Amino acid sequence: MSASGLKQLTIEHLRGSLARFVLPFEKGKKVTVVYGENAAGKSTICDAFEFLGKGKVGSLENRGLGKTTKYWPSVGKSAADVSVTLETQDMATCRASLLKGEVVVHPAAARPQVEVLHRSQILALVEAKPADRYAAISRFIDVSGVEASEAALRQLIRDLTGNSDVALARVRENLDAIIQFWEAAGKPGSDPLSWANTETQRDPNAADAEVAALTRLQTAHSRLADYPARLQTANQAVALAKQAALEAERKAQQCVQTIAADAGEVMGVLQAARAYLQKHPAPAVCPLCESAEKVAGLDQRITQRLASFSTLQSARDRTIEAEGGVQRAKRQVEALREDARKDAESFEKARAGFAWSPDIPMPAAAPQDIASLEAWLAGSAHLSARWKSAEAARQDRKQFLGTLRRALKTYGENVQAQRELAALLPKLGQVLKIVEQERRAFTDSILARIAGEVGRIYELVHPGEGLNKISLELDPAKRASLSIGAEFCGGNAAPPQAYFSESHLDTLGLCVFLALAALDGPQDTILVLDDVLASVDEPHAERLVEMLSAEAIKFRHCLITTHYRPWKEKLRWGWLKNGQCQFIELDQWTARQGMRLIRSIPDVERLRALLKESPPDPQRVCAQAGVMLEAALAFLTQLYECPVPRRAGGLYTLGDLLPAIDKKLRAALQVEILTQDGAGNGSYSRRASKVTVTLAKLGSVPVASKGLLP
């Protein structure tokens, strides 16, 4: 909805609007006062604005009705019949209706911003619990987003403080470790860190080649160490083989001697014959004697005879096998000598192929002859342990340099981290301090502004009573808790509900509501005050009405309902200083017609309208002017306590009132002319006229005595 002026509100079947009810708004008037006796429909008009702007009907809330939607339609009507339409001076329209229990506004973007204060809610904020009070104004001071970010900052400071402590402890540990290394090294150099820096510049792999050469040397040496034992074993094997061969030969000879003197030769002939027959299996004649007589079965007979010589054959086989064993054992010895020679060469290559450090002792060159190896090994056996020790020392050195380098690196990193944190943490602390300061100052300034505004408005109604020192304070010990206080008889920040009268509290509640509403885009807000003057007494009500009239013009529009009759009179007769507003009176609500307007034009406006007619009707003008004059005289006689005859019913005629204004008062009376600008703002100027003369003339008119006040 644009911020254009209001033109017309149409209410259909919402609450008391049994029939279609149209509330017209006067162009140029930003304040509308709706007067009506109880149950005339004032709250229905307020509900209609709340229905349209907030999607609810606040007057039914907190009455123990539960969900109130079913009570929103007028009696006998359904939810589908309910609608509220607001038209503006720029011809825009916004309509709200009920659909499935929800208020639907079309167009949604045109929904007006509405703030409604019902009579029943006037003390809600003053008497609320601190947390509820905070919730009511949280939209102005809710900085939970910044608070969450502030919490993250606090968390960071906590974490980094912990990290700084850890870094500091580790710096100490790293330094202790370096000092221990330095002391173990005999405290060389000027200080542990300089020494460690120098040490870690060294190449940790410098000894790797020497360690590898040492490994190769030891391997070659250990391979040579086996040869003496292996040679001895091989020589023993040769001797044993020779002995076995001699024994086999001896046994073969013994066998020959026991069989026959020529058994050996015979067996040789038979073996040759069998070899011949295997090549020529079916000879026609004997190959030896060339006789064919006994050639059949010759092969079988030769085999039978050879079997008789098997012992001799076995002995001869064993002899041959033993001689083979001797040859094999001799070849083993030769192979061993050759291997030893090669390994001796390998050792020499390892020994002479590296420029050894002075702390690594070397033997003479290994002998090529295996026979000399044993003596050489005996002379160099002790060197193996020296080599192992040298190798371990170099490995330890390498490991030490690695450890020292890591310790120095960690030390440097932790020193750097600790330095960075030492520089960062104070700045983070400074940031946190600023965030806290600004947050407090921000919320305090808003609360002070609200409280100041409440006090200012309150002072308009209760001037000089000293009750305008209102304070709103957040409870630092509790989150989202707001207390309200007021200065009372010199006491600071006293809870107003403990000391203030009901009407003072009502005023305070209204002032708080107005101050808050004025903070939230008042130029776009339709302010609705539903019968908020109930408990205020006459003098305060006068000022309250003036205050409301003055404050209401800040808003897009202000609609005030009241059943306060003096206000009706003031509006009717145009007596409000700032009360140049639209006045609407509601007739009594009836079950047949629902809500009805009686009049919406003050009498002074009616008189003006009659005077503007062309030609004016003198009779109607005089009648209207007479009514107004009677009202003015009644006001003056009451104000200055002029003597007026007592009359039953309190109805006085012009003839009763005119004489009551004595000469002294008549001389003091002056006429002031109200002039309004285009925006509806009024100013008064005095006219140099003799009221005394005018009143005297009026007093001489006979018909005046018949006039009656309404």
Place this chain on the structure above:
Amino acid sequence: MDTPSQALAARITERLVRENLITAEAAKRLQPKLAEGTLLPEDWRLPLEVAEMKEPKP
């Protein structure tokens, strides 16, 4: 219209820049997250370190 958090975030970042704790560029990036409450602990650190780097050295 700014929410209270947005208005406060603007005031805070403005002051942090004024006191040379963060740069104006960092303030622009920081402000929306500060208002929304989405700043993580580490998000606070970087702007300060950047400002520290840009600070003229004696």
